[in-house]
Amino acid sequence: MHSSPRPYILHLITLDLTTPGIRAFTTPGRPTENRGETTARTTSEFLQEFNLQLAINANYFYPFREKAPWDFHPHRGDRVNVVGQAIADGTAYASAEADWPALCISPANRAQISETGECPVGTAQAVAGRDLLILNNNPVALNGEPESDQPYSRTAVAVDKTGETLWLAIVDGKQPLYSEGITLAELTEVFKQLEVDTALCLDGGGSSTLVVKTGSRPTVLNAPAHTKIPMRERPVANHLGFYAQT
Template sequence: MKTHKQATRTAKRNLMIIVIVILLGIGTVVYRLADRYLIEHVEVVVADDPAGNVSTAGSTGGTAGTSSTSAAAAADTSAEINATSDDWSYTSDDIQIKIDQVESGSGSDLITYYVADVVLKEASSLRSAFADNSFGTNITENTSAIASGIDAIFAINGDYYGFRDDGVIIRNGTLYRDEPARDAMALLEDGTMQTYNEEEVSSSELLAEGATNTLSFGPVLIQDGEITSDFSSVKIDNNFGNRSIQDANPRTAIGMIAPNHYVFVVVDGRKEGYSRGMTLAELADVMSGLGATEAYNLDGGGSSTMYFMGRVVNNPLGKNKERGVSDILYIKE
């Protein structure tokens, strides 16, 4: 028969075991959340191209997949570039960029956004880059830091691919991820832009068609010259911490007016008296009004950033404070 002292010791031991089990459980959950959303993971992927060649992607995100033609062009730094520029425009033999600040509405309904009209001689002037020059999850840098590090003339944030583990991710001609999940957008080497469903068009088909970059976020705003839907039930993913994308928010979008003629829009928001942001329907209307025949919504909120000639053009979240992103689209001679 147990004495009172023995019973007390047994009760304390059992309580300690329960506490340890609870702490281990909490620790496991915390680690898994940190591993998913905080700890950097550089991924190394071996991808096959349509010709059967194998390339390694992941450890050199900024340059992997670069074609021999573009590599040779990049190596030729001796060519003189004749360009003129100011705070809102850039003109050279190969690139024309004009940026406008636009305001609509008033008071609590005021919206401030920025439109960059871009005409390129060669599609290869529009490229993508990864944060920290690496492909993976939870690897982030500010849009301006990525852009300035590669001497970009112009840049916007991309699709924040590193916040999710699905989607078809082709960057600079190399396939990094092949997990079809949603409607996406492809930039092609002929200077055109194509919106498509990842579950209906394979990565091998995209590469065979000349896709240089794909972005997986959405939704598609305009396809074949028509606004695609009312956007009332759009769902991108279920990641922890996602905000609703139905309401007025800061936005980033890319559209094509004609081959090698693009329009980039960044909308500020969440600051009363400066800009409330836009709904997806409003953004689609803006892109249509600009003449886009294809248009696609990219990551928004705190990510929405437009960079030009060494400065951030817009005012992210009305705080002049960028949020780190995993990737950008940029323009360079």
């Protein structure tokens, strides 16, 4: 927990992708004409459905609406579209888009972040985000004015130069006195201190969720705030998960 410059909770996970039994997995896509690319589900449901040990939310998506605890979209089972590249087990179901960089994981379990959003041919798993924070070990100038960079819930990923180490960062927000969020500039500084090679923000806000398997059940480690209700998980379009088999 951090108290300066405001209270915020940061969850930081370091994954050694060379560890035997570690394997990434992305929500499979099932595109249907005029009905979206994936079926919305919570991160806990994703982890449970595919028997994963760890999972986070991934791409931005649409359509989306959040007006009240009873008036929101998507609900579980609704069809939605992801923004940017999405690949699951080598099958691409959403195309790369300009200005939406992608995290690409190879069949050999090595990770890289593509500035263009286009993953290499043969990529096994991929998700995309909006804000590139660090590129080639150098902070990236953020779009917009500094005053527009407000504290917020964040989900982010980062890789080292070898592609063997992957970091996951989840910051809670929208919860005064408990966790009020982090700015992109502050999150960049967190990754800079870790000496990552490249860092990328995925979807945030009420989507930001970190789940692990405890025994046979999913446990939410952070405090997502969907429709402003703490610990209410948001159904999202896709996720990034990991098997940790021994």
